[in-house]
Amino acid sequence: MTAEPLASTPSDEELPEWFYPPEGGWTADDLDRLPPSAPRFELIDGAPVMRSPQTSFHSQVMRRLANAVELAAPPSLSVETDMSVRLGDRQRPEPDVLVADAATDPARTAYLPEEVVLAVEIVSEESRERDRKTKPLKYAEAGIRHFWRVEREGDQPVVHTYELDDTTGAYVATGIHRDKAVVPVPFPMEIDLTSLYRRWPAG
Structure with missing residues (x-):
């Protein structure tokens, strides 16, 4: 619809x-x-x-990816969805998924960049330019060490992983993951990407 x-x-x-x-x-x-x-x-x-209405693909992938990351994360880290990061007085983007090394607070509405361990953007049609260019640049400038960009290929998510290069202050691509994402940082994770989106037959 x-x-x-x-x-x-x-x-x-x-x-x-x-x-x-x-x-x-x-x-x-x-x-x-x-x-x-x-x-x-x-x-x-x-x-x-x-923020535009989410597609079914975006919604399912965001929810299941956050759950998978949370299962792998150390107890000291919190995993959030749709939570903004205050990068400055005029910068407050909202990653689809973020991992933070900070105390949780039920009234909290944003994290600071030094608290964010990983920011994840799931690319959608209307946010393509921001998710691929604008927001990764700002996350890197703010010092967020790890960034993932999730693209849709057919009905499957593909995860592009990046790590901050301290010498340049920019992200460096560390992998393109299809079917399974196996990464050692920011903490060891092995995620079955084929399980993140499921298409059910109508009727």
Whole structure:
């Protein structure tokens, strides 16, 4: 099922108050002040980016990948989905999955980059440019040591793994994983990638 384009653009009188940027532009703290009725945003270069509805592939892969990473993670690490990382006053991206070395807090809404061990982005049609270029660059600049990018090939996820090169401050590709991801860092993991997405017959 796909959504139809919006039939019309609301007039200024119909727009909610949160639609308008605060004086001086959006900051990372402003996302915590949005009302519950507002859609979810991430902040990239001071611009709020609305999170689009997830596809079934994205939803299943994110949930099962997070579970698999959590099973392999040491007890001292926490695994989160849809949790943002505050990289700066005007940078607050939201990885699909992240692993953090930090105390958990039920009221927490973001992590700091020095707390993040691994950030994972699952590429979708509308976020392709951000997931492949913009966000990895910002994660690397913030010092997040490990980054994974998950691409869809047919009905199967393919995991591209990267590690931060301290001499250049940029990510270096360490592998492309199909069927199974076996990695030694940030901690040993062996993940059956063929189990992350399942297509059930209709009816």
